[in-house]
Amino acid sequence: MGPPTVTDPRYYHKVVDCQWACPAHTNVPQYLRLIGQGRYADSYLLNRESNVFPGILGRTCDRPCEPACRRGRVDEKPVAICRLKRVAADLRGDIADRLPKAPPAKNGKRVALVGAGPSSLTVANDLLPLGYDVTIYERHARPGGLMRFSIPSFRLPASVIDEECGYVIGMGAVMKYETPVTSMRTLLDEGYDAIFVGSGAPKGKDLDIPGRHDAATIHLGLDWLAGVHFGHIERIEPRVLIIGVGNTAMDCCRTSKRLGAKDVTVVARRSRAHFKASPWELEDAEEEGVQIVENHAPTRFVVEAGVLTGMEFERLEWSTDASGRQVSRVVGSVVIPCDAVILAIGQDNAVPWIESDLGIEFAARHMPIVDKVTHQSTRPGVFFGGDAAWGPANIIWAVAHGHQAAISIHLHCSGRPLTDRLPPGMTLTSTKLGMGAWEYSNDYNPSPRAKMQHEELVKRFSDVSVEVELGFTPEQAAREVERCLNCDIQTAFTDKLCIECDACVDICPTSCLTITPARNTEAELRQQLSAPALNTSQALFQSGPLPQTKRLMVKDEDVCLHCGLCADRCPTAAWDMQRFDLKLAYAGTEAR
Amino acid sequence: MTSINKPAVRHPSAKKNQIGLSRADYEGGMSTLCAGCGHDSVTAALIQSFWELDLPPHRAAKMSGIGCSSKTTAYFMRQSHGFNAVHGRMPSVTTGANAANRELTYIGISGDGDSLNIGFGQLAHAIRRNVNMLYVIENNGVYGLTKGQFSASADLGSTSRKGEVNEQTPIDPVLLALTLGATFVARSFSGDKAQLVPILKAALTHRGFALVDVISPCVSFNDHEGSAKSYAYVRSHEVETVQADFVPLRREIKVPEEHEEVTVVRLHDGSQVRLRSTTAGYNPRSRDSAYRHVQACIKKGEVATGILFIDDAGRDMHDMQRTVPEPLTRQPFELLCPGSAALERLMERYR
Ligand SMILES: Cc1cc2nc3c(=O)[nH]c(=O)nc-3n(C[C@H](O)[C@H](O)[C@H](O)COP(=O)(O)OP(=O)(O)OC[C@H]3O[C@@H](n4cnc5c(N)ncnc54)[C@H](O)[C@@H]3O)c2cc1C
Ligand SMILES: Cc1ncc(C[n+]2csc(CCOP(=O)(O)OP(=O)(O)O)c2C)c(N)n1
Ligand code: SF4
Ligand code: SF4
Ligand code: SF4
Numbered sequence: 042m043g044p045p046t047v048t049d050p051r052y053y054h055k056v057v058d059c060q061w062a063c064p065a066h067t068n069v070p071q072y073l074r075l076i077g078q079g080r081y082a083d084s085y086l087l088n089r090e091s092n093v094f095p096g097i098l099g100r101t102c103d104r105p106c107e108p109a110c111r112r113g114r115v116d117e118k119p120v121a122i123c124r125l126k127r128v129a130a131d132l133r134g135d136i137a138d139r140l141p142k143a144p145p146a147k148n149g150k151r152v153a154l155v156g157a158g159p160s161s162l163t164v165a166n167d168l169l170p171l172g173y174d175v176t177i178y179e180r181h182a183r184p185g186g187l188m189r190f191s192i193p194s195f196r197l198p199a200s201v202i203d204e205e206c207g208y209v210i211g212m213g214a215v216m217k218y219e220t221p222v223t224s225m226r227t228l229l230d231e232g233y234d235a236i237f238v239g240s241g242a243p244k245g246k247d248l249d250i251p252g253r254h255d256a257a258t259i260h261l262g263l264d265w266l267a268g269v270h271f272g273h274i275e276r277i278e279p280r281v282l283i284i285g286v287g288n289t290a291m292d293c294c295r296t297s298k299r300l301g302a303k304d305v306t307v308v309a310r311r312s313r314a315h316f317k318a319s320p321w322e323l324e325d326a327e328e329e330g331v332q333i334v335e336n337h338a339p340t341r342f343v344v345e346a347g348v349l350t351g352m353e354f355e356r357l358e359w360s361t362d363a364s365g366r367q368v369s370r371v372v373g374s375v376v377i378p379c380d381a382v383i384l385a386i387g388q389d390n391a392v393p394w395i396e397s398d399l400g401i402e403f404a405a406r407h408m409p410i411v412d413k414v415t416h417q418s419t420r421p422g423v424f425f426g427g428d429a430a431w432g433p434a435n436i437i438w439a440v441a442h443g444h445q446a447a448i449s450i451h452l453h454c455s456g457r458p459l460t461d462r463l464p465p466g467m468t469l470t471s472t473k474l475g476m477g478a479w480e481y482s483n484d485y486n487p488s489p490r491a492k493m494q495h496e497e498l499v500k501r502f503s504d505v506s507v508e509v510e511l512g513f514t515p516e517q518a519a520r521e522v523e524r525c526l527n528c529d530i531q532t533a534f535t536d537k538l539c540i541e542c543d544a545c546v547d548i549c550p551t552s553c554l555t556i557t558p559a560r561n562t563e564a565e566l567r568q569q570l571s572a573p574a575l576n577t578s579q580a581l582f583q584s585g586p587l588p589q590t591k592r593l594m595v596k597d598e599d600v601c602l603h604c605g606l607c608a609d610r611c612p613t614a615a616w617d618m619q620r621f622d623l624k625l626a627y628a629g630t631e632a633r
Numbered sequence: 634m635t636s637i638n639k640p641a642v643r644h645p646s647a648k649k650n651q652i653g654l655s656r657a658d659y660e661g662g663m664s665t666l667c668a669g670c671g672h673d674s675v676t677a678a679l680i681q682s683f684w685e686l687d688l689p690p691h692r693a694a695k696m697s698g699i700g701c702s703s704k705t706t707a708y709f710m711r712q713s714h715g716f717n718a719v720h721g722r723m724p725s726v727t728t729g730a731n732a733a734n735r736e737l738t739y740i741g742i743s744g745d746g747d748s749l750n751i752g753f754g755q756l757a758h759a760i761r762r763n764v765n766m767l768y769v770i771e772n773n774g775v776y777g778l779t780k781g782q783f784s785a786s787a788d789l790g791s792t793s794r795k796g797e798v799n800e801q802t803p804i805d806p807v808l809l810a811l812t813l814g815a816t817f818v819a820r821s822f823s824g825d826k827a828q829l830v831p832i833l834k835a836a837l838t839h840r841g842f843a844l845v846d847v848i849s850p851c852v853s854f855n856d857h858e859g860s861a862k863s864y865a866y867v868r869s870h871e872v873e874t875v876q877a878d879f880v881p882l883r884r885e886i887k888v889p890e891e892h893e894e895v896t897v898v899r900l901h902d903g904s905q906v907r908l909r910s911t912t913a914g915y916n917p918r919s920r921d922s923a924y925r926h927v928q929a930c931i932k933k934g935e936v937a938t939g940i941l942f943i944d945d946a947g948r949d950m951h952d953m954q955r956t957v958p959e960p961l962t963r964q965p966f967e968l969l970c971p972g973s974a975a976l977e978r979l980m981e982r983y984r
């Protein structure tokens with residue numbers, strides 16, 4: 042295998058760390074620049090192309106982009122990408138006439154979607170503009186799925202869900218609310234051209250230990266949150282234990298605080314480093330006075346005369362065994378007193394309504410067998426996506442699945458092989474305006490990461506739906522945007538122009554560049570650079586032999602600031618700063 | 634021109650030297666030279682050398698004259714002393730400064746025009762005095778700053794950008810320095826830091842006048858075909874005569890391989906310069922051998938590079954003047970200027 046080549050769009054895509062990490066490959070740097078310019082509507086629409094729900098995701102996304110963000114390798118903290126997205130959504134103004142529309146004439150194909158969660162809505166979003174007749178079956182009375190009835194409204198206001206689901210449904214989806222699908226056979230009999238299952242992973246995992254069914258104040262997290270959402274649950278007892286430390290646990294503990302609990306403790310089997318919840322979720326919970334206890338495994342509920350009084354735990358000590366695995370040792374036991382327990386230890390798929398003789402095969406633990414690329418089940422024409430496909434993930438994955446499934450459905454309905462998918466393409470455009478002048482703001486801004494303002498605690502606890510995060514002000518947003526390193530503005534090199542003057546090598550603040558003889562292996566090369574290239578997850582660019590000495594220009598992408606100084610100081614424009622635009626294929630994108 | 638300053642961020646592996654400074658601490662203002670100018674590379678090599686030598690910036694003085702090359706003292710070691718002299722007068726100003734304070738490290742940066750044209754006489758006498766300093770000539774064969782007129786180092790028959798032919802014989806600073814008794818004479822190329830950095834380190838540590846002639850192409854006025862100071866020309870005509878390795882006192886000195894012919898020169902502070910001749914019979918400690926070889930190369934159209942001559946036993950200006958070991962700047966005023974009574978007594982001796 043030769044060195045990676047920049048003619049493959051994946052090379053430059055990988056340089057844009059956030060966009061590479063985003064399951065939907067949102068063009069982060071470009072939308073951030075638009076925010077910086079105050080072009081909120083443009084930014085919102087650019088976001089929407091890939092992630093469909095910018096307002097929702099700007100508040101709730103799991104943000105895989107942020108741990109990947111280059112700024113985090115250069116400075117302490119990544120760019121606050123997610124909350125900047127929210128700024129674009131909050132300030133976008135009226136965009137109704139810029140949204141995609143369904144054509145007046147239908148294409149004659151009928152598609153059924155099960156569930157109105159983010160995955161199904163993405164499928165609808167992509168297929169409606171192509172003239173499909175889309176019918177969505179939803180158990181509940183309103184769209185949004187878990188985004189609506191699990192994610193508490195203090196994190197995600199209902200109005201935001203209404204608006205963004207409305208944009209999709211408004212294109213003419215036929216909504217069958219309060220219509221749970223109870224038989225796949227019946228649905229198939231309706232003669233749809235394709236069916237998409239986006240019914241989520243709706244079953245909270247139970248914990249079958251002594252005492253589980255002996256008291257009324259032991260809840261399954263998922264059901265409990267839904268109960269709160271639907272207004273069936275309005276209070277909780279003063280002392281609450283939450284078992285588990287993922288997304289659901291975090292929402293349960295914070296919701297408890299709003300329903301009258303005084304003393305809320307989250308209990309985890311493992312130590313903090315292994316928690317599933319993100320650091321910022323833990324921070325928010327602790328800010329609200331939630332206690333977190335590590336290394337405790339539940340063994341039984343303590344119930345006296347039908348009343349829960351506590352829960353017993355084994356205290357664990359973790360160590361690493363010879364094979365590098367984490368193993369636990371019991372070092373004692375303890376009873377933590379409480380009045381209520383919420384179990385938040387995971388979710389399972391549940392599609393009991395899919396009959397076993399339909400050619401839709403399942404693997405272990407009731408997981409359907411689904412193709413990773415096409416999302417098709419073992420029965421042609423039946424597709425899965427979102428949590429229903431491979432178990433609980435998150436909203437942005439559900440969206441990414443929806444786009445891919447829509448491509449497959451479109452191919453399926455057009456009688457083309459599902460493998461007929463367009464690979465991503467790219468365009469590269471020089472950003473040079475003149476000497477030392479570039480189209481983007483190339484200077485490095487040393488500001489620290491913007492801090493989100495939160496609603497004061499008293500106000501928060503007064504009502505479940507008081508939104509906690511207040512959002513960035515336009516000024517804060519503009520400053521935070523400047524922290525972005527513009528990783529999509531690529532350093533593009535033309536071998537034959539280089540006179541090997543070293544100017545680029547000398548000026549580069551982060552020692553990314555080296556002119557060096559070719560080496561036998563990349564590993565060897567990585568040691569022979571201006572600074573050792575130790576982060577092997579980041580690519581090395583290698584030019585062809587340079588005209589004068591046949592040495593190579595090598596660039597370690599790891600900590601490039603995209604400052605453009607190399608191109609500024611190059612006398613021959615062998616380096617140029619070019620804007621990379623990844624061209625993703627969606628349903629209906631034809632050959633470029 | 635570059636519109637932004639170099640961001641303060643550095644590579645995560647960037648280290649500090651023995652005196653706790655990072656390479657960035659040896660940088661200066663942003664260069665205003667043309668993009669691709671060889672002088673900027675020399676600046677980078679100097680920064681690297683200072684950092685590796687743990688040179689305390691406040692104990693150094695950057696001296697220069699006029700020219701693109703002379704401007705470069707602004708682009709490194711922003712925390713040191715400095716003097717930007719009149720065109721060609723840097724050698725005398727440095728001589729004076731060194732006379733007054735012999736403890737500073739003097740870094741003279743000049744151009745071929747500054748040193749071989751207007752300042753020719755100045756340079757000659759600084760060499761003769763063996764002023765303890767590093768003297769870098771960033772040699773591009775032209776007056777870069779005034780848009781490319783031939784300088785005294787332009788080779789016979791080389792052409793200007795517009796095609797005019799140089800008909801005057803050149804002055805070679807290396808031959809000049811060898812003739813005038815310089816104790817450290819080297820030539821290098823801005824495009825070869827692997828060679829330049831050890832030379833600069835040895836030159837900075839050498840006690841006495843250390844001349845380093847660095848061919849440093851002018852991208853704007855002398856990088857065309859027909860120039861003998863272009864990147865392409867130097868690359869195809871350079872012959873490394875002596876390979877130098879600088880071994881600071883701290884680093885363990887390894888015994889040379891059996892077959893290696895290494896000349897080890899011990900500098901006054903105990904560090905060593907290890908020289909490996911690539912030309913059979915070449916002796917970097919013989920002035921005659923150096924002179925003959927460099928001249929022979931010139932005849933063949935070759936550019937001889939490396940530490941071409943070194944004599945670390947030479948006496949510097951202070952030795953010859955028999956000045957006190959303590960810098961004059963630290964002598965009490967009464968001693969430096971003993972007053973009219975003392976003058977009277979002195980005069981009495983000649984009456
Ligand atoms: C408490 C909690 C907090 C979370 N927080 C976040 C977060 O902050 N960020 C994030 O990115 N993700 C979060 N998630 C995960 C995220 O909500 C899900 O991954 C995502 O909603 C999955 O989308 P989906 O389209 O697959 O299905 P879902 O959102 O689960 O939607 C499925 C829909 O299908 C309907 N349905 C199910 N079965 C049938 C049927 N038989 N007939 C008709 N309709 C049916 C359901 O009513 C539901 O509306 C959280 C999850 C939980 C439980
Ligand atoms: C006394 C005096 N005479 C003439 C000039 C005009 N002048 C400025 S720079 C220069 C030549 C510089 O050439 P060189 O030292 O080779 O430097 P370069 O710009 O090539 O690096 C001249 C003649 C001057 N500034 N002062
Ligand atoms: S843009 Fe060029 S100069 Fe700037 S950090 Fe990247 S490689 Fe270095
Ligand atoms: S600055 Fe330009 S010409 Fe000089 S080495 Fe770098 S790429 Fe080559
Ligand atoms: S004119 Fe020549 S010497 Fe002066 S900065 Fe430009 S390239 Fe360098």
Ligand SMILES: [Mg+2]
Pocket residue numbers: 700702744745746771772773774775776777784
């Ligand atoms: Mg010159």
